[in-house]
Amino acid sequence: MDRRMPTAPVVTDREGLDDFIDALREHAPTIERDVARLRNAPGEREVIGSLFRALHNIKGDAALCNVDLAVTIVHPIETLLARVRNSNLLFSEAIAETILLTIDRLELAMARIASGDALDTLQLRPLVEGLEKLAMAASAEVDERAAEVLEAVTGFRPVFVASLTTRGVTGLRAAAKSEAADDLLFFLTLASQFEARSPLFKGRSTRILRLALETNQMAGEPIEPIQLEAAVYMHDVGMMFLAESVWLKASDMSPEEKMILRAHPGYAAGLLSRMAGWTAAAEMVAQHHEAPRGSGYPAGLDSAQICSGAKVLAIVDAFEAVMLKHINRGRNRSLLRAIAEINACDKQFAPEWIEPFNQVIRRSVEAR
Secondary structure (H helix, E strand, C coil): CHHHHHHHCCCCCCHHHHHHHHHHHHHHHHHHHHHHHHHHHCHHHHHHHHHHHHHHHHHHHHCCCCCHHHHHHHHHHHHHHHHHHCCCCCCCHHHHHHHHHHHHHHHHHHHHHCCCCCHHHHHHHHHHHHEEEHHHCCCCEEEEEEHHHHHHCCCCCCCCCCCCEEECCCCHHHHHHHHHHHHHHHHHHHHHHHHEEEEEEHHHHHHHHHHHHHHHCCCCCCHHHHHHHHHHCCCCCHHHHHHHHHHCCCCCCCCHHHHHHCCCCHHHHHHHHHCCCCHHHHHHHHHHHCCCCCCCCCCCCCCHHHCCCHHHHHHHHHHHHHHHHHHHCCHHHHHHHHHHHHHHCEEEECHHHHHHHHHHHHHHCCCC
């Protein structure tokens, strides 16, 4: 491919250019909408497919309209999204920002070509060269390559918050980092399959993860974030080994059904314990239904025996469950009810983690 980026507009087919600009205007809102949705639910397969098709259609329209520059710009980002679509890469904040930057620069470039203005200030060469490196980057290096693209084009290096597959692995050697990211993608895939069992679960893992990581961070990050992330993804995966008639039951459970339900932490914990490097996450999953005074399950542990990760997971998982239970009240009322219920259950949750949790919720409410 000829990577030379034109610095002055070159229009060989004016009608084709105008047609492409019209098509780009139609596709851009879809891309912005899908990126926004994936920021909240990065494993949503239908939205990933929609975003990929929009990018693919832009490239196809550019080729049909003889706008070669647009093909050059969009091709690597389409390649990157193909990896996400094929479950080889997790959609992240870094990918979201890169897609939006790419579409923004593409729209600016087309507008300048149409008006006869120069292109040299758009930094199209570093954009394309950076996107090509990004498209081929190892999974664990994607966020770093994306940051380089954004810095090269805008002059500012972004700091991505809670990158879901690389947060907590930056201190590992490269091979271990890549393996950990691949494992997390596998765990997220399993979580996404669980979420697909009910429309109410959509985006559940992302919401719980953000709350768990922020609560841990508020307390000084005593829990290894990567292990906590794995535990969030996997804590309810064991439910899929049970009959849906049990764990989706709306009415009261029989004693036999409760016994069946209480087996679910062991399935995912068993899987994690058999995978190298996830012992701490396995412990969190196994214990996330234990309670400080020994009234939890499956082992009836007391507070000193329960790991910190399980204590955090218990709080944020219960918070999500209460939010869903009262969702018909509207978000603000369900939020108030969930906060009240969590704080009232001092026997069920570890008091040392309630305050950091409350601080995170308070900060979230104040930011709205």
